[in-house]
Amino acid sequence: MNLKKYLSLTRAGIIESLQFRIAMLVMFAGNLLYLTVIYFLWRSIYASSGSEVVNGMTFSDTLIYLVLATALFGFMEMYAVWEIGRAIQSGKIVLDLLKPMPYRRYLFWSYSGSFVVNFFTIFLPTFIVVAIVTHGAIHMGVNLLYFVLAVVMAVIINYSIDFIVGTICLYTESIWGINIMKQVIVLLLSGATIPIAFFPEPLKTIVSYLPFQSIYNAPLTLLLDSGQDAVSAIKVLGVQLIWCIVMTVISKLFWKASLRQITVNGG
Amino acid sequence: MASMIEIRNVTKEFKVLNRREGLKGSLKDLFSRDYKTVRAVDNISMSIEPGEIVGYLGPNGAGKSTTIKMMTGVLEPTTGEILVDGNIPYANRTKNAENIGVVFGQRSQLWWALPLIESFRLLKDIYQISDADYDGMLKLYRSLVDIEPLLHKPVRQMSLGQRTLSDILAAFLHDPKIVFLDEPTIGLDVSMKAKIRTLIHALNKEKNTTVILTTHDMGDVDALCRRIVIIDKGKMLYDNDMEHLKGFFGNYRTLKVRAEGDLKAAAEKISAEVPEFPVNADEEWVSILVDESKSGVMDVLGRIQSRFSIKDMQLEEISTEEVIKKIYEEGVS
Numbered sequence: 001m002n003l004k005k006y007l008s009l010t011r012a013g014i015i016e017s018l019q020f021r022i023a024m025l026v027m028f029a030g031n032l033l034y035l036t037v038i039y040f041l042w043r044s045i046y047a048s049s050g051s052e053v054v055n056g057m058t059f060s061d062t063l064i065y066l067v068l069a070t071a072l073f074g075f076m077e078m079y080a081v082w083e084i085g086r087a088i089q090s091g092k093i094v095l096d097l098l099k100p101m102p103y104r105r106y107l108f109w110s111y112s113g114s115f116v117v118n119f120f121t122i123f124l125p126t127f128i129v130v131a132i133v134t135h136g137a138i139h140m141g142v143n144l145l146y147f148v149l150a151v152v153m154a155v156i157i158n159y160s161i162d163f164i165v166g167t168i169c170l171y172t173e174s175i176w177g178i179n180i181m182k183q184v185i186v187l188l189l190s191g192a193t194i195p196i197a198f199f200p201e202p203l204k205t206i207v208s209y210l211p212f213q214s215i216y217n218a219p220l221t222l223l224l225d226s227g228q229d230a231v232s233a234i235k236v237l238g239v240q241l242i243w244c245i246v247m248t249v250i251s252k253l254f255w256k257a258s259l260r261q262i263t264v265n266g267g
Numbered sequence: 268m269a270s271m272i273e274i275r276n277v278t279k280e281f282k283v284l285n286r287r288e289g290l291k292g293s294l295k296d297l298f299s300r301d302y303k304t305v306r307a308v309d310n311i312s313m314s315i316e317p318g319e320i321v322g323y324l325g326p327n328g329a330g331k332s333t334t335i336k337m338m339t340g341v342l343e344p345t346t347g348e349i350l351v352d353g354n355i356p357y358a359n360r361t362k363n364a365e366n367i368g369v370v371f372g373q374r375s376q377l378w379w380a381l382p383l384i385e386s387f388r389l390l391k392d393i394y395q396i397s398d399a400d401y402d403g404m405l406k407l408y409r410s411l412v413d414i415e416p417l418l419h420k421p422v423r424q425m426s427l428g429q430r431t432l433s434d435i436l437a438a439f440l441h442d443p444k445i446v447f448l449d450e451p452t453i454g455l456d457v458s459m460k461a462k463i464r465t466l467i468h469a470l471n472k473e474k475n476t477t478v479i480l481t482t483h484d485m486g487d488v489d490a491l492c493r494r495i496v497i498i499d500k501g502k503m504l505y506d507n508d509m510e511h512l513k514g515f516f517g518n519y520r521t522l523k524v525r526a527e528g529d530l531k532a533a534a535e536k537i538s539a540e541v542p543e544f545p546v547n548a549d550e551e552w553v554s555i556l557v558d559e560s561k562s563g564v565m566d567v568l569g570r571i572q573s574r575f576s577i578k579d580m581q582l583e584e585i586s587t588e589e590v591i592k593k594i595y596e597e598g599v600s
Contacts, residue, residue, distance in 0.1 A: 008392035012378055012385060019380045019421075094341050095376045100364040100394060260343075 005101065006109040013113015024121060031074060031122070038066050055197045062195060064130055064137055065224060069192045069216050071126035072151070075118040076158050076215070078111045081182060084166030085175030097259075104255055108159055115155065139226040146233050150219035153240040158215050160247035161186060163255065170258050191217035211243040269353070271445060271477045272315040272338060277347030279308040279333050279501075307333040309501035310347070317444070318475040320467075322482065322492035326595045330501040331481045335447050338479070339367060352444050365394065368438030372450035375434050377422045383433050384418040387440060394441035401440075408436055411469050412462070428459035435463065439470050445477045446470075452484050464490040485588040497594055504594055512590055518559035521589070522567060523552040525579040533575065540574060541567055552581070556589065 017024075046052075046059045057065070084107070087093040099106050131138045165182045169175055187193045189212035196207060196217050207213050218236050222228075285301045287293070308330045315321055325331050336342040337349055340356030340363045349356060356363040369376070377386045391401045408414050414436070417429055425433065431451060438446050448467065452460045468491055471478050480491060488495060488509070495512065497505040505512070526533040534548035537555065544567070545556050555571075557564050564582060571577065 002395065005392045005395060008389050012381060012389045015385060016378065016380045090374065091371075092374055094336065094339075095369065095371065095374065097341055097360065098339055098364050098367070098369055100361055102361060 006105070006112075009106070009109035010112040010116065013110055014116055015113070017114045017117040027074065028122070031070060035067055035070060038070070039063065042066070055195075057195060057197055060134065060137065061224070064134060065195050065220055066193075067126060067130055068220055068223070071123045072154075072216060072219065073187070073192055074122035075115065076151075076155055078114070078159060078162060080107060080111065080159060080162035081166045081169065081179045082175060083107065083111075084163070085169040085179070088169055089173065089175070103259075104163060104252060107163070111159075138223065142230075143223055143226070143233075146222040146237065147219050149237055150222050150240060153237070153244045154215045154219050156244050157211055157240070157247050158186075160244075160251040161211065161215075163251040164247075167251070167255050167258050170262060186212055186215065189213065190215040191220070211247055214240045214243045270314040270350075271317045271319075271352055272313075272479075273348070273350040274311060274313050274334075274338075275348040276310050276312055277308060277334075277337065277344045277349060278306065278310050279330075279337060279342065280345045281305045281307055306501050308337070308344075308498075311498065311501075311503045312347075313496060313503070313506055315477060315479070317477055318471070319494060320471055320478040320480060320491050322480050322488040322495040323498075324481070324483075324488065324495055324591060325498040325504075327483075329499045331498065332449065334498070335449060335479065335481065338445075339363070339369060339447060365441070366444045368441065368443040368446040370431070370434045370438045370446070370448045370451050372431065372448075372453040375422065375430055377430070377433060377437055379423050380421055382419045382421050383414075383425075386422065386433075386437060387418075390437055390440050396441050400442065404440055404442065407470075407473060411466055412436075428455050428462075431455060432459075432463060432466065435466060435470075439474070439476065442474055443476065445479065448478060448480045448482075450482055451480070452482065452487055460484070460486060461490075467491060485586065485591060488591075489587055497591065499595060509587070512587070519589070519593075520557050520559060520564055521583040521586075522555045522557050522564050523581040523583065524555070524568075524571060524575075524577045525552055526575045526577055536574070537571055540570055 042059065042062055046054060046062075052058060054062075084093075087096055093103075096103055096106060127138075131140075161182070165178060168178060172178060189207055189210055191207075191213055192215075196204060196213060199207060218240050222233055222236055281304070282302045283305050284296065284299060285303055287295055287299075311334070323331055323334070333342060337344050338351055338356060340351075340358075340360035343357040351363055352366050354363045354366070377383065378389065381389075387401075387405075390396070396404075412432065417425070417433055420429075422430060422433065435448070435451060438448075451467070452463055455463065464487060467478060467480075470476060471491075478491075480487060482488065492509060494508055495505065496503065524537075526537075530548045530550070530553055534546050534553045537553055538546040541555060543561055544558065547554050547556075555567060557567050568577075568580065
């Protein structure tokens with residue numbers, strides 16, 4: 001694998017993202033608004049529960065978790081489903097398929113630039129602000145290393161899921177509904193909108209067998225749960241790694257089979 | 268010399284769902300297994316040599332794009348064989364992609380938000396073009412067109428003409444053996460068309476690139492192609508030189524006359540006078556497509572003149588456009 005050809009796509013992605021200053025501001029404002037809503041929503045949830053600790057999490061635990069989940073979303077979400085869907089509808093996919101590299105890789109690396117930009121403009125500032133405001137609620141230690149590893153794998157799992165859903169667009173030729181459904185499922189089951197600690201027991205069990213919790217819940221737990229030992233952390237990472245491999249393989253095979261269908265039957 | 272592209276008895280069939288009409292029909296369609304087979308390309312064969320510019324023509328829906336997609340490897344033929352520079356394109360699409368360049372007139376492969384030079388740099392890395400080759404190519408481009416003002420302009424701010432020009436340059440950048448141009452001059456003004464034709468011609472000469480050109484603009488064909496291939500309804504109608512094409516249909520010439528009064532009415536009367544030839548009228552002229560193997564132009568003119576007073580007349584050699592139109596409408600017999 002010649003890395004330069006991929007890093008060049010990253011570079012172009014960075015330049016491309018930086019072109020859209022207004023879009024970045026709007027996204028920033030939108031996130032701020034969302035966080036305000038979250039703050040008041042959870043404050044009233046805690047107020048009505050009448051206790052300091054709900055499901056093992058204090059109000060500030062919950063808030064830190066959700067703020068970072070939002071920041072993580074801003075950085076990891078790639079809208080690959082849109083991209084694939086639009087490319088299929090407009091026929092641009094033909095041009096993408098004619099690049100001298102596999103489409104799945106081409107698309108990932110085309111997006112990698114916006115990862116870098118969003119990491120520095122969304123995630124890092126939020127992280128720093130949270131760390132300062134909460135006076136050390138985020139433990140600075142080996143958990144940071146776990147977190148970084150977990151995020152890398154989360155990105156890969158998230159991309160694979162997006163790619164699978166995008167591939168479905170080859171058959172349906174519609175994007176909107178599928179994308180919304182995917183987003184709701186992923187955000188809910190991954191613990192990005194509500195911490196998994198709040199889920200009822202049966203749902204918790206189901207979720208623990210699904211790949212989604214590896215996307216948001218795993219990295220955030222590794223980052224925030226100061227009470228965990230190395231063994232449990234490595235277990236979480238191990239589960240992530242398994243999902244990483246499984247989802248990558250599934251998305252690759254599904255794409256390959258679907259593409260064959262398309263090349264045989266026309267698109 | 269080995270052929271650059273070798274197509275042998277290629278057929279491509281699609282399965283299409285038979286759609287029914289109305290709400291009820293649409294609901295039924297959800298569960299329908301009622302497919303029909305459409306044959307988009309029907310048993311075509313051709314072989315294209317290195318350095319050729321081949322005009323690939325046919326009316327809309329003739330199967331041109333399907334053939335191109337098979338040659339690029341995006342589609343797999345139902346039966347038959349395709350070899351592009353020795354590769355089977357669909358089996359080896361990524362490898363084949365290194366050897367080809369494509370321009371689809373309707374859409375761009377350039378990075379929309381980036382200045383052209385960034386797209387070029389990106390393509391340089393993606394196709395792993397060496398520094399020397401890249402510089403050489405840019406130097407060649409500079410000598411052919413005025414690209415400086417384009418290089419630093421984001422693609423989204425370009426006019427259609429500039430964008431098409433840029434797309435063509437991008438397609439040739441990695442010095443591919445074959446470039447597929449699908450309607451490259453669609454929607455462009457006359458001077459831009461001329462510029463693009465000159466560019467394609469020069470790049471073909473300079474790099475000995477094989478060019479497959481599909482177009483509906485016979486100006487492109489006249490300017491660029493020595494050989495043309497015509498298909499319709501998936502079947503190959505014609506594969507030969509341009510010169511041969513004109514002789515193929517006998518000696519056709521267009522006689523244009525201007526008569527007194529209403530041209531439409533005059534055209535009808537003239538048509539009655541010379542029923543063996545097609546007659547058309549536009550705002551200025553009544554044109555008669557004369558087949559000189561049947562009767563001479565002078566004879567036709569005489570017959571018309573005996574009935575009408577003719578104010579003015581012109582004689583035109585048949586244009587490529589008319590020959591092609593005739594083939595589309597009547598086929599080769």
